[in-house]
Amino acid sequence: MLQAVKTETLKEQTVPKSNGNSNGNSNGASKVERPEVKLRPRHVSGGVEEILDPFCDPANPRKISFHDVTSAAFLIRGGVERTPCPKSTSSDLYGMELYLKKDFLQYTGSFKERGARYALLSLTDEQKRTGVISASLGNHAQALCYHGWKLNIPVTVVMPKAAPIMKIQKCRNYKARVIVDGNDMGEAKSLAMRMSQDEGLLYVNGYDHPHIMAGQGTIGLEILEQVPEPDAVVVPVGGGGLIAGIATAVKSLSPKTKIIGVESEKCASFTGAMKNKGPIHTPIKNTLADGLAVPKVGYNAYATAMPLIDRMVVVKEEWIALAILRLVEEEKCVVEGAGGAGLAAILAGHLDELRGKKVVVLLCGGNIDTTVFGRCLERGLAAVGRLVKFNVEISDRAGRHQ
Ligand SMILES: Cc1ncc(COP(=O)(O)O)c(C=O)c1O
Secondary structure, X not given: OOOOOOHHHOXXXXXXXXXXXXXXXXXXXXXXXXXOOEEEOOOOHHHOOEEEOOOOOOOOOOOOOHHHHHHHXXXXXXXXXXXXXXXXXXXXXXXXXXXXXXXXXXXXXEOHHHHHHHXXXXXXXXXXXXXXXXXXOOXXXXXXXXXXXXXXXXXXXXXXXXXXXXXXXXXXHOOOEEEEOOOOHHHHHHHHHHHHHHHOOEEOXXXXXXXXXXXXXXXXXXXXXXXXXXXXXXXXXXXXXXXXXXXXXXXXXXXXXXXXXEEEHHHOHHHHHHHHOOOOOOOOOOOOOHHHOOOOOOHHHXXXXXXXXXXXXXXXXXXXXXXXXHHHHHHOOOOOHHHHHHHHHHHOOOOHHHOOXXXXXXXXXXXXXXXXXXXXXXXXXXXXXXOOOOOOOOOOOXXXXX
């Protein structure tokens, strides 16, 4: 835990009211009220009614505060790894004092455990008995299932049919109820919301629930302890919860530190939201950074992060492939596409203004499919001309040389 808090730099205290005083929970965690689940008709495909998640209400976006992040740090300590943040062996090569925050070293392979554990620990005793539900393709599902198992809280995850079998199996290994349904994340989420209403389960959005954002913010506290007053912290962005939490922590304690978000060109939904001055559906394409492939950023995440972000950068896929290759070759780190996006921005030359500066890049996930990993390495090698494909026609007639 950080000892000194510069209270004069704290941002507006807009703590979600669900974080009010504890009553009913045995661990002193802030209480998540049983939300009133509203039915709100929407013109979704097939004319199906969509249920609104009361914690992520577009009409009432909630910002988290520094206090929320420190509460999360207090509650999850001992339950998640405090990951290392060493100086990169390639600092000189990149012309900056570069540090790599290795949060892919969490037990389930990503930072998502921080928010998941905090959200679970913040439930009331009754909610802990009933359990929670979420829809996710990967890292959030694994984190929630694993910590639910460890904390003895029932977890249900709805995973779309396209979810990788390995990830589905991992969630089952963590003793969760895993429902594989829906053709995409949208359908999986609709089903999860309906089940949440029918079974009285709390829906935990993987990037927009206030407790999820606060939990992810604990990375920011650790970074500042490990690398005091960095000039910049570079954070991959999907739904926006990760950068919202980190920015809240970092800007409160070190206001001069620049917060730089990175997205793939294939799913630049935060950049789209900035242009639109609010979250907007952005078409996404296949990307190596599947963890960042969220078509619309969270309303709470956007409201929290937007005033604190100094710059957003969009990178091409080739640079993500090269970053994955470089991290294996030079740092001995296996990261997934989303985890390599920060370094990709440096390799692409998008952050040249940080030369000579102290920069922390977050390596936030390592759950990469082995076949995708192989293809990434090939693409990375090809991008720097170390792997060339060519076709040769050779005559098989004896004595012919041409
Ligand atoms: C490895 C990894 N990095 C980054 C992100 C982005 O986090 P957020 O959606 O909170 O912006 C995700 C989200 O799933 C992820 O899995």
